[in-house]
Structures are given as C-alpha cells and as structure tokens.
Amino acid sequence: MTTNQQRGTADIGVTGLAVMGANLARNFARNGYTVALHNRSRARTDQLVAEHGHEGTFVATESLEELVASLAVPRRVLIMVKAGQPVDDVIDQLIPLLEAGDIVIDAGNSHYEDTRRREAALAQQGLHFVGVGVSGGEEGALNGPAIMPGGPEKSYEALGPMLEKISAHHDGEPCCAWVGTDGAGHYVKMVHNGIEYADMQVIGEAYDLLRRVGGIEPAEQAEIFTAWNQTDLASYLIEITAEVLAQKDEATGGPLVDVIVDEAGQKGTGRWTAISGLDVGAPVAAIAESVFARSLSSQPHVREVARRTLAAGIESVEAPQPADREEFVEDVRQALFASKLVAYAQGMDMLAAAAQEYGWSLDLGTIASLWRDGCIIRADLLDVIMKAFGGRDTDRHPEPGTRAEGQPVNLLFAPEFSQAIAEALPAWRRVVATAVTAGVPVPVFSSALAYYDGLRADRLPAALVQGQRDYFGAHTYRRTDRDGSFHTLWSADRSEVEA
Ligand SMILES: NC(=O)c1ccc[n+]([C@@H]2O[C@H](COP(=O)([O-])OP(=O)(O)OC[C@H]3O[C@@H](n4cnc5c(N)ncnc54)[C@H](OP(=O)(O)O)[C@@H]3O)[C@@H](O)[C@H]2O)c1
Incomplete structure (x- = not known):
C-alpha cells in the first residue's frame, strides 16, 4: 500500500453502479452526502448523473484512482459489484490507493467466509474492511434498506452514522446497527x-x-x-x-x-x-x-x-x-x-x-x-x-x-x-x-x-441410533443412570464394558 496524499471532500465513494449500487448512491446523495461515483464501464456513471444528478451532489469519476482522490479522510469506498471474484478484483485495485484507517465496504451479497478472509487481509494493511448485509432489493436500496454491518467496531464510528441515515427506520429507530466483527454482517x-x-x-x-x-x-x-x-x-x-x-x-x-x-x-x-x-x-x-x-x-x-x-x-x-x-x-x-x-x-x-x-x-x-x-x-x-x-x-x-x-x-x-x-x-x-x-x-x-x-419429546430415538453406532462402530454411548461412556461387546458375549 502506498500512501495517497490526495484529499478530496466527497463523503463516500461508490464503485459498481448497477441497480443496487446506483440506488444506494442516490440514497446517500438524497440524504445530503456528497457521493463520488465509479463504475468499471463509464456508461453507468454517466447514466446515473444524467438521470438523477439533480437529486444531490455527485462527483463522477473515470477511474478508481480518481474516485479515491475525491474522498475525504478517512476514505469510505463502498463496493457494489457482482459478488465473488469481482469483489476481490476491485479490492486488489483499491489497496494501493488507500492509506491506513480508510474503510472499504462490501455491501453486496458476499459469502461470510470471503468477508472473514478479506477483513483479515485488509487489517494487515491497516485498512478497515466492512462486510455489510443489505436487504430490501432495489426499492429498499433507494428508499431505506435494512442494513447489517459487520467489520471492526471502530470503523462504525466513521461509517455507522451514514448507514443509519440511509437505512429504513422503525418507530424512529434506524434498521441499522453494528452486529459484530469480520463476517458477522454478511452472516446475519x-x-x-x-x-x-x-x-x-x-x-x-x-x-x-x-x-x-x-x-x-x-x-x-x-x-x-x-x-x-x-x-x-x-x-x-x-x-x-x-x-x-x-x-x-x-x-x-x-x-x-x-x-x-x-x-x-x-x-x-x-x-x-x-x-x-x-x-x-x-x-x-x-x-x-x-x-x-x-x-x-x-x-x-x-x-x-x-x-x-x-x-x-x-x-x-x-x-x-x-x-x-x-x-x-x-x-x-x-x-x-x-x-x-x-x-x-x-x-x-x-x-x-x-x-x-x-x-x-x-x-x-x-x-x-x-x-x-x-x-x-x-x-x-x-x-x-x-x-x-x-x-x-x-x-x-x-x-x-x-x-x-x-x-x-x-x-x-x-x-x-x-x-x-x-x-x-x-x-x-x-x-x-x-x-x-x-x-x-x-x-x-x-x-x-x-x-x-x-x-419437547421426553425421549428421542437418538437412543437407538447411539446403540446402532455402538454396534457397528464401537462409538460408545452414555447411560441414563450413571456417568461415563459405555460399549457393549456386540460380537462377543454382549456384556457391557466401560469405555
Ligand atoms: N439485485 C438485488 O435486489 C440485490 C439485493 C441485495 C443485494 N444484492 C447484491 O448487490 C450486489 C450488486 O448487485 P446488482 O444487482 O446491483 O449488480 P450485479 O448485476 O450483481 O453486478 C453488476 C455490477 O458489477 C460490476 N462488475 C462485474 N464484474 C466486475 C469486475 N470484475 N470488476 C469491476 N466491476 C465489476 C459491473 O460493472 P459493469 O457495468 O462494468 O459491467 C456492474 O456495475 C451483488 O452482490 C448482489 O448479490 C442485490
């Protein structure tokens, strides 16, 4: 990771502007945040600005370098690309552009084991990686989804208030809260x-x-x-x-x-x-x-x-x-x-x-x-x-x-x-x-x-299963009337021995 000294003013950057990314970006902008935009192919960025640019303040960028340079520190980069290898590809491209304390957010439907792996790898670089579960489909992303962020608790200080603001609310409470470390958000x-x-x-x-x-x-x-x-x-x-x-x-x-x-x-x-x-x-x-x-x-x-x-x-x-x-x-x-x-x-x-x-x-x-x-x-x-x-x-x-x-x-x-x-x-x-x-x-x-x-059954046939397991595999069983593990000598005299 090299230190990128460029500082911008945008509150958050969104890369991946298919339906979910575009709608989340608009949601941030409608809530008063300045949103830097990036997509692998420029057309989606231009389309978003052309159709919805009036909804808030957007900064259209051409490259991830430009996106990162446009962000205030700590930088918050939200990835909303196709789940799987594309997320790793984008992370690999981002790492050299970021500096310690910056936050990389994956709000797609990633597998929690991938999130655990990515969080551990980015932590080694001093970066916060936050796997965020987002539910509500396209409409939720635009108007207020349920948001389940994981990742380092510390990252929630800089990220949480923004996520809470764009989330759905119930009885005045945001449907967003830090749920736990590394892959917990995606797991939930x-x-x-x-x-x-x-x-x-x-x-x-x-x-x-x-x-x-x-x-x-x-x-x-x-x-x-x-x-x-x-x-x-x-x-x-x-x-x-x-x-x-x-x-x-x-x-x-x-x-x-x-x-x-x-x-x-x-x-x-x-x-x-x-x-x-x-x-x-x-x-x-x-x-x-x-x-x-x-x-x-x-x-x-x-x-x-x-x-x-x-x-x-x-x-x-x-x-x-x-x-x-x-x-x-x-x-x-x-x-x-x-x-x-x-x-x-x-x-x-x-x-x-x-x-x-x-x-x-x-x-x-x-x-x-x-x-x-x-x-x-x-x-x-x-x-x-x-x-x-x-x-x-x-x-x-x-x-x-x-x-x-x-x-x-x-x-x-x-x-x-x-x-x-x-x-x-x-x-x-x-x-x-x-x-x-x-x-x-x-x-x-x-x-x-x-x-x-x-x-709620008093007795389950698991007792018989244990007997079967002991019969063919000497897996032993416990008794209801005393402690210890026991085995019946099925192929000998069928007496019981303590295992
Ligand atoms: N659709 C839903 O209702 C919904 C709901 C909740 C969560 N999600 C999750 O949200 C994420 C985004 O979903 P989506 O439906 O908006 O989009 P998507 O169809 O899953 O992905 C398309 C986006 O990924 C980009 N992309 C694909 N491969 C890439 C790569 N190797 N490098 C960089 N960018 C790449 C595409 O860029 P190009 O434009 O250049 O091709 C495009 O912006 C997914 O994880 C999805 O499972 C979706």
Whole structure:
C-alpha cells in the first residue's frame, strides 16, 4: 500500500453502479452526502448523473484512482459489484490507493467466509474492511434498506452514522446497527435470507392447501391473504402475496399465478444458510426444506417422468363443505403462523451457534430490530421477537456463544410464543394430517412440526441410533443412570464394558 496524499471532500465513494449500487448512491446523495461515483464501464456513471444528478451532489469519476482522490479522510469506498471474484478484483485495485484507517465496504451479497478472509487481509494493511448485509432489493436500496454491518467496531464510528441515515427506520429507530466483527454482517444477512426462503415457502404451502384442498381460487385467496395481513401474520410477504394472487394475466384473462412456470429460482443465500446450519450444528430444517423445495421444483424433466411413472396412489380429498371451509382456512392460517415462528426460531438459534463458532458477539434482540423494516421479511412479528430477546440495545454485546441475560435459549420458549404455538397446535396437526392424506406436499409445515415435537419429546430415538453406532462402530454411548461412556461387546458375549 502506498500512501495517497490526495484529499478530496466527497463523503463516500461508490464503485459498481448497477441497480443496487446506483440506488444506494442516490440514497446517500438524497440524504445530503456528497457521493463520488465509479463504475468499471463509464456508461453507468454517466447514466446515473444524467438521470438523477439533480437529486444531490455527485462527483463522477473515470477511474478508481480518481474516485479515491475525491474522498475525504478517512476514505469510505463502498463496493457494489457482482459478488465473488469481482469483489476481490476491485479490492486488489483499491489497496494501493488507500492509506491506513480508510474503510472499504462490501455491501453486496458476499459469502461470510470471503468477508472473514478479506477483513483479515485488509487489517494487515491497516485498512478497515466492512462486510455489510443489505436487504430490501432495489426499492429498499433507494428508499431505506435494512442494513447489517459487520467489520471492526471502530470503523462504525466513521461509517455507522451514514448507514443509519440511509437505512429504513422503525418507530424512529434506524434498521441499522453494528452486529459484530469480520463476517458477522454478511452472516446475519445470509440468515435473514434463509428465513425469507422459509417464510415464502410456508406461504406457498398455505396457498397450495387452500387451493387444492379448500378449492379456493387465487382471486378469493387474495382477499383471504389481505385479511390475514390484519392478523399476527401481518408482513410485507403476506401483503405482496395478496397482490400476486389478485393479478390477472392479460393474455389469458386467468390468474397470473397460473401461467407462471412453477420452478423457483435461487441465487444461493438460502443454500448457504442451510450449509452453514449443518456446519455449526444448528437444526435449521425448515430453512433447508425450503431450499430443497425450490430445488425439487427446478427439476422439470424428473417431475415430468414422475408424473407419469408415480401416478398411482395420489389420493384426492373432497373439498371441505362451506361450513367447514371457514374452519379450514383458519386452520391453515394458524399452521402458517406456527411454521413461520419455527423458521424464525431456527434462524435465531443458528445465529447463536455461529456466534460461538466464529467468536461473534451477536445480540439477537438488536438483530431482530433491524429486520422490522426495509427488508423482505419485515413483519409485525419481528417487533414481538425483538421484545422476546430483551428489545433493541445496540450497546449490549453478549459473550460469543452466549445469550444476553434474560434472553430465551430458544425463541419458542418466550412465554408469548410458547403460548401462541400451543394454541395453534391442534390446527397445525390437522393441516399437516390433511395435507399428507391429500398428497399435497408441505415440507416446511411438516418439518417445522417435527422440529417442535422433537424439541419437547421426553425421549428421542437418538437412543437407538447411539446403540446402532455402538454396534457397528464401537462409538460408545452414555447411560441414563450413571456417568461415563459405555460399549457393549456386540460380537462377543454382549456384556457391557466401560469405555
Ligand atoms: N439485485 C438485488 O435486489 C440485490 C439485493 C441485495 C443485494 N444484492 C447484491 O448487490 C450486489 C450488486 O448487485 P446488482 O444487482 O446491483 O449488480 P450485479 O448485476 O450483481 O453486478 C453488476 C455490477 O458489477 C460490476 N462488475 C462485474 N464484474 C466486475 C469486475 N470484475 N470488476 C469491476 N466491476 C465489476 C459491473 O460493472 P459493469 O457495468 O462494468 O459491467 C456492474 O456495475 C451483488 O452482490 C448482489 O448479490 C442485490
């Protein structure tokens, strides 16, 4: 790194001006910051200035050298290029241009392990590298996203106020707070996306049941979802579901949802969440099932063969009678709520496990507070979740791997949620049983219920699994009645020895 003595006056530089970078740059400018602009190919820079230059003060630059030279010290350079190698490429080009104390921000969807690696490398050069999770899509980036910054806590002094200003706000509080060191910001964003996958899938399962068992067409379902948006399900995703279901296709005159190919895409953050759940030993089955559901949907050729080959045995159930129909709709609503709650509980549990694994001090109450607005999973429920974890306290930094005092070990143990789930339980069981009978796949409804039943079971068949492991691999087992590890001499006289 050579010292660049040039000092400019711009508050922040943004490199990478595709939709997300351009919208974040405009958001900074609209909030009164002077924003230096750079893009690998100049056309995007010119387009932004031509179309939106009047929204604030922009400094268009031609090269990264020019971008860096235009910035006030400590320099804040926000990278918003395609995730992966391009981020490393840009960092490599920036390093020689910066000086100690400058801040490099990656606000794209980078993998948290990449962020950990980059943070460590830049720290050696005296630079602050901050991985920032940003949620809210294009619109959020422009008008106020949820922002989850990680990186060195010190960097937050110079960067935090700016990020907080452009973030969404909820009850006057910014949906932005420093969440933890190195890759913590990107990790929290990743888990947000994992929860988002599960949230979308449970809504999909509810829709499928209402349609295939309840016989309720999309237009009427739109009204049901609109009504549900006035209940404890109130959320952005329920709101947009109603809009999608109400949408008519211009070409056919039928519901738009009927002409959309039923293969769900994914860009990777849900898959990363499931993989990391496995890595840190957190049972995020609802999240993983939602990723698998998208994968299954995206195998059209296998599905085509399966429809012909495995056609036998698909039962049809009779649609509920009108009197029962209302009850069925309410049952599905409750099953949706309970399943959704489990997905959130699993995501939060995973954050705590990752905190222990990576030495992060994550405060679950504050993290929940960041998701109350601006992001895709924003929902009234997040306010309740935040309160269950002791509310928002940006100064509360529990020891890595521990919960702050008074925070429940599992979200479902918070009294308001254990009560809510207990009330929803009969409906949840009825819905899963009906779905199984009807042959309607509900992987997240049923997996969430299995998680709930597994958590609170007196005895799990894990005892038998341990016996099997001891049999074929002498892996030993512990006993319920005394301390120590034991092994049965399976291939000898089957007596038990202490291991
Ligand atoms: N789209 C969303 O809703 C959304 C939401 C949250 C987060 N994100 C994340 O935000 C980031 C940006 O997303 P995006 O959709 O705005 O853009 P994108 O399509 O992911 O990337 C395009 C941008 O990257 C630049 N780029 C690509 N390779 C480069 C390289 N080797 N060196 C320098 N620049 C390079 C492109 O420059 P050129 O113009 O020169 O090609 C362009 O500015 C991604 O990490 C994405 O995952 C996106």
